Amino acid sequence: MTVELAEQDIFDLVVIGGGINGAGIARDASGRGLKVLLCEKDDFAGHTSSASTKLIHGGLRYLENYHFGLVKHSLREREILLKNSPHIIWPLRFVLPHDRSLRSKWLIRTGLFIYDSLAPMHRLEKSSQVKLQQHAAGEALKSQYQHGFAYSDCWVQDSRLVILNVVAAEAFGACVLNRTRCTDLKREENYWWVTLDRHGDRSMLNGVCRIRARAVVNATGAWVGSMARDFHQNDSQQQVQLIRGSHIVVQKLFDHPYAFLFQTMDRRVVFCIPYERDFTLIGTTEMSWDRSNDQGEISDAEIEYLCQAVNRYLETTVHPDDVVWTFSGVRTLCGDDGTQVSRLSRDYTLRHDDSLAPIVSVFGGKITTYRLLAEDVLEHFRTLEGFNRPKWTHDGLLPGGDIGSNDVREYASLLSTQYSWITPDLASHYACHYGTNAHCILKNSAKFGDLGKEFSSNFFQAEVDYLIEHEYASFAEDIIWRRTRHGIRMSPDQISDLRRYMDSVLDFSGNSRVALNAGICS
Ligand SMILES: Cc1cc2nc3c(=O)[nH]c(=O)nc-3n(C[C@H](O)[C@H](O)[C@H](O)COP(=O)(O)OP(=O)(O)OC[C@H]3O[C@@H](n4cnc5c(N)ncnc54)[C@H](O)[C@@H]3O)c2cc1C
Numbered sequence: 395m396t397v398e399l400a401e402q403d404i405f406d407l408v409v410i411g412g413g414i415n416g417a418g419i420a421r422d423a424s425g426r427g428l429k430v431l432l433c434e435k436d437d438f439a440g441h442t443s444s445a446s447t448k449l450i451h452g453g454l455r456y457l458e459n460y461h462f463g464l465v466k467h468s469l470r471e472r473e474i475l476l477k478n479s480p481h482i483i484w485p486l487r488f489v490l491p492h493d494r495s496l497r498s499k500w501l502i503r504t505g506l507f508i509y510d511s512l513a514p515m516h517r518l519e520k521s522s523q524v525k526l527q528q529h530a531a532g533e534a535l536k537s538q539y540q541h542g543f544a545y546s547d548c549w550v551q552d553s554r555l556v557i558l559n560v561v562a563a564e565a566f567g568a569c570v571l572n573r574t575r576c577t578d579l580k581r582e583e584n585y586w587w588v589t590l591d592r593h594g595d596r597s598m599l600n601g602v603c604r605i606r607a608r609a610v611v612n613a614t615g616a617w618v619g620s621m622a623r624d625f626h627q628n629d630s631q632q633q634v635q636l637i638r639g640s641h642i643v644v645q646k647l648f649d650h651p652y653a654f655l656f657q658t659m660d661r662r663v664v665f666c667i668p669y670e671r672d673f674t675l676i677g678t679t680e681m682s683w684d685r686s687n688d689q690g691e692i693s694d695a696e697i698e699y700l701c702q703a704v705n706r707y708l709e710t711t712v713h714p715d716d717v718v719w720t721f722s723g724v725r726t727l728c729g730d731d732g733t734q735v736s737r738l739s740r741d742y743t744l745r746h747d748d749s750l751a752p753i754v755s756v757f758g759g760k761i762t763t764y765r766l767l768a769e770d771v772l773e774h775f776r777t778l779e780g781f782n783r784p785k786w787t788h789d790g791l792l793p794g795g796d797i798g799s800n801d802v803r804e805y806a807s808l809l810s811t812q813y814s815w816i817t818p819d820l821a822s823h824y825a826c827h828y829g830t831n832a833h834c835i836l837k838n839s840a841k842f843g844d845l846g847k848e849f850s851s852n853f854f855q856a857e858v859d860y861l862i863e864h865e866y867a868s869f870a871e872d873i874i875w876r877r878t879r880h881g882i883r884m885s886p887d888q889i890s891d892l893r894r895y896m897d898s899v900l901d902f903s904g905n906s907r908v909a910l911n912a913g914i915c916s
Contacts, residue, residue, distance in 0.1 A: 399569075399590070399603045399605050400603070400605075401603075401604050401605065403605045403606065404429075404585070404606045404607070404608070405429050405430060405431045405606070405608070406423070406428040406429045406430065406608050406609065406778075406780060406781070407419075407420075407423050407428055407429075407430045407431075407609050407610070407611065407775070408430075408432075408576075408586065408588050408605070408607035408610050408611070409423070409430065409432045409433070409610075409611045409613055410433055410576045410610065410611065410612055410613060410614055410621070411433075411611075411612070411613035411614040411615060411617075411618075411756075412432055412433070412434025412437075412439070412556070412560065412570075412572060413434075413438075413439060413441060413442060413443035413556060413615050414439070414443040414552070414559070414761050415443075415615070415742075415756050415759055415767055415768070416432060416611070416613035416614075417432065417438065417439075417443075417556045417557075417559035417560045417563065417764075418559050418764040418765055418767065418768040419611050419613060419767075419768040419771050419772070420432035420559070420563040420568050420570065421559040421560075421562045421563040421566070421568075421768070421787070422765075422768040422769065422772060422785075422786075422787050423568075423772060424563045424564075424566035424568035425562070425563075425566045425786055425787065425790065426772070426781075426783040426784075426786065427566075427780070428780060428781065428783075430563065430566075430567075430568040430569070431569045431570075431571070431605065431607070432560065432563060432568055432569070432570045433571045433572075433575070433576055433590055434571070434572045434573070434574065435573070435574065435575035435576070436573065437572050437573065437869070437871070437872050437876060438556055438557055438560050438570075438572050438876070439552070439553035439556035439557060439876050440876065441615055441723065441724070442616065442723035442724055442725065443552060443553065443555075443556050443615075443723075443761065444552055444553035444556070444721075444876050445552075445639075445641075445721045445722055445723030446552045446723060446761055447641065447665055447667070447675075447677055447678060448549055448550050448551070448552045448667075448675075449486070449550065449665075449762070450471070450472045450475050450476070450547065450548035450550045450761065451468065451472065451547035451548065451762060452464075452465040452466070452469035452472065452509060452512065452513065452547070452762075453465055453468060453760075453762075454505060454506070454509055454545065454655070455662075455663055455736075456739075456740060457505050457508055457509065458505070459736075459737050459739070461739050461740075461741070462508075462512070463741075464739060464740060464741040464763075465509070465512055466512045467763065467766060468762045468763055469509075469512050469513035469514070470513075470514060471762050471763055471765060472513070472518075472547070472548055473513070473514050473516060473517070474765065474788060475548070475550070475762070476517060476548055476800075478787075478789070478790060478791050478792055478795060479550075479555065479558070479791070479792045480795060480797055480799070480800050480801070480802055481792075481794050481797050481805065481825060481826060481827075481828070481829030481830075482550060482551040482554045482555060482558070482792070482795075482826065482827070483548050483549065483551075483555075484549055484801075484802055485518050485519075485546055485547075485548055486546070486547055486548055486549040486653050486667070487519065487546055487651070487652050487653070488544065488546070488547060488652065488653045488654065488655050489524065489526075489529070489531040489542050489543070489544050489652045489653070489654055489655070490502065490542055490543045490544075490545070490654070490655040490656075490657075491535055491541075491542040491654070491707055492539070492541045492543065493657055493706075493707075496657045496661075497657060499541070502543055503523070503543070506521035506543055506545050507521075510545075517800060518546035518547075518548075519544075519546050520545075520546070521545035521546070522543070522544050522545075523541065523542070523543055524541070524542050524543065524544050525540065525541065526539055526540055526541060526542050529542070529544075530650040530652065531544075531648075531650050531654070533648070533650075533709075534648035534650070534708055534709055534710070535707055535708060535709060536707060536708070536709055539707060544652075549667075550761060551827065552761055553875075553876040553877070554827060555761065555764075555792075557876070557877060558792040558793050559764075559792070560866070561864065561865060562790075562792060562793055565793070570866070571590070571592065573593055573868075574590050574591065574592045574593070575590070575591045575593065576588060576589065576590055576591075576621075577589045577590070577602070578625065579610060579625040579626055580625075581626070581749070581751050582751075584608065584750045584751050585606045585607065585608060585751050586606065586608075586609075586610050586751050586753070587605075587606060588604065588605050588606070588610065589602060589603075589604050590603055590604070590605065607751075608778060609751065609752050609754075609778060610751075610753045610754075611753070611754050611755075611756065612626075612754070612755040613756045615724070616636055616683070616724040616726055618634075618726060618755050618756060619632065619634055619726075619757075621755075622755050626747075626753055632728055632743055632755070632757045633728070633729060633730045634726050634727060634728055634757060634758070635682065635726075635727045635730075635731060635733075635735065635738060636682070636683040636684075636685075636725070636726060636727075637680050637681065637682060637683060637724065637725045637727055638679075638680075638681045638682075638683040638722050638723070638724050638725075639678040639680055639681075639722065639724075639725060640677060640678060640681075640692035640696050640700075640720060640721070640722040641676060641677030641678055641692075641700075641720065641721055641722075642675075642676050642677065642692070642700050642701075642719075642720050643669060643673050643674070643675055643676070643717065643718055643719040643720070643721075643882065644673065644674050644676065644712055644716045644717055645672065645673060645674070645716065645718065646668070646671075646672050646673055646674055647666070647674040647704075647708060647710055647712065648668075648674070648708075648710075650668075651668060652668075653666065653667040653668065654666040654667075654704075656703055656706065656707050658703050658706075659706075662680070662736060664676065664677065664678070664700060664703040664704065665677055665678070666707075666708075670879055670882055670883075671819070673718070676701075676703075676704055676712075679692070679696040679699060679700065681693075681696065682735075683724050690722050690724065691720070691722055692720045692722050694714065697714045697717060697720070698714060701714055701716075718882065719882050725740075725758070726757055726758045727739070727758055728741075728742075728743045728757050728758050739758075740758065740759075740760050741758065741759070742756060742757060742758045742759030742760075742763060742767050742770075743757040743758055744756060744757070744770060744774065745757065746774045748777075752774065752775060752778070754771050754774050754775075756771065765788075769785050769787065772785075793829075793831060794828050794829030794830050794832075795829050795830075796829070796830050797825070797829050797830055802825050802826055802829075803822070803825075805825045805829065805830075806822040806824075806826070807821070809824060809832055809836070813839075815840070815841050815842060816836070817852075819852055820852050823852050823878075824836065824857075827877075827878060828860075831860075831864075834860055834864070835856050835857055835860045836856070838856075839856065842854075845857075846859070847895065849880070849884070849888055849891060849892050849895070850883055850884045850885075851883060852880075853878075853883075853884075857878070858873060858892070858895065858896070859899070861873050861877045861878075862896070862899065862900065865877050868896070868900055869893075869896065870889055870892045870896055873892070873896075874892070
């Protein structure tokens, strides 16, 4: 989409930062009829919001720190998000093997009882004790682990959650700009002057422009503190710790659909989760992050730590050489340097001022709480004219979420019936990424050949065209690491091939040069 901005443009709200929090706020505000601009300096979901463990969860471990309020509202959100995004969020059952040398059975049983009690369980199975020798998950474990516990949480396609919030915001009329950095903020009476630097190198509209905003949200994740310090709120800084967390991905370690929660010797926990059908995701670590001397990537020591954590439990041995991909993200945790990281709350804090042109800064938070956070942010602007419209996202489906079922597998079967020529794997991929918008990719095709070039297994040109047309993708990396995770299966040659294709269809302005096979989507 081509967007031209001018100094006379006045937005009700400018949201800086296109991670899950910024995207969620932009969607909520534009759905209330406000004139909204969302800017992201890189690609949407380009940072922590695509590097999470991908769980919509209360956080069983947070109970140990007595963070009952956070767990309770997260579990409530879990139910709401599951209902509104059934194509990209689904139930995941966890198995926690009991290790006699670590937490006692009594402690775990009590924790799970509280976890279940705090949750409005409409759809998820309650926790239970399991005999591992008689349980499908038990086979992958060392024989000394005989007892365990099973409990429920949810999986989320994290970066897709961000993109779908951005798509929804734009559908409500928001101006959404990726690769656009906010470089300056100045308050002038009732307005903020917001300077935007558009630097996406495909854009002819590259350059700097200024617009005005009646209110601003600083949702810049790990940058929130520096942004606040540089441009506003000098006297209301929040003490934070920036903590880098990393994951490793290896070829699939087990065949069952359960995820494991493993306790570690340092009293942390490590998740071991079935991932992208053929892989297993293992994480996380927690390291203090200093932007000046940390590239934000996992270290060898962390890889070793994660391998050891799973090797303690699994029959198979995982070596650092088995790692096929790693990713890292940075959490902003509210608290001073003296507090132990595992004890810091994962909840969010909003800092705001009540001047005529107000600003709210978002510190911390979880993906799980993004919808609630957006409501809270807008509550702070209630006194501004036009901002006091009712909340609505509690019942708002995300784009593609109208799959008519609570089970995305049923929707994948329906797609297989409607398009009898596609394979079950491809139907499942489209269902779990696009929900009912899968029709936009498929509707002009009657056979595989109609989907165009195949870049890698189950990855066709029709999907690329759709993502360029409807989801702001302008580089191969946008598509293979954030709109999808096809990258994990692609060779360097296949990625180069995709780059060449995108160069050929995108002109310098980031607009498509040719009619793409993506159809019109409403
Ligand atoms: C390892 C790890 C695992 C996690 N796992 C989970 C989990 O399983 N479940 C869960 O609920 N939560 C999880 N979280 C927490 C969750 O991922 C984060 O709370 C959430 O992604 C933060 O979103 P955000 O929008 O605040 O930040 P970000 O995703 O970092 O987005 C901020 C954006 O602002 C942009 N930006 C910065 N400065 C500017 C500027 N000047 N102009 C324009 N844009 C700018 C950045 O480029 C960035 O994209 C995890 C976090 C980590 C680190």
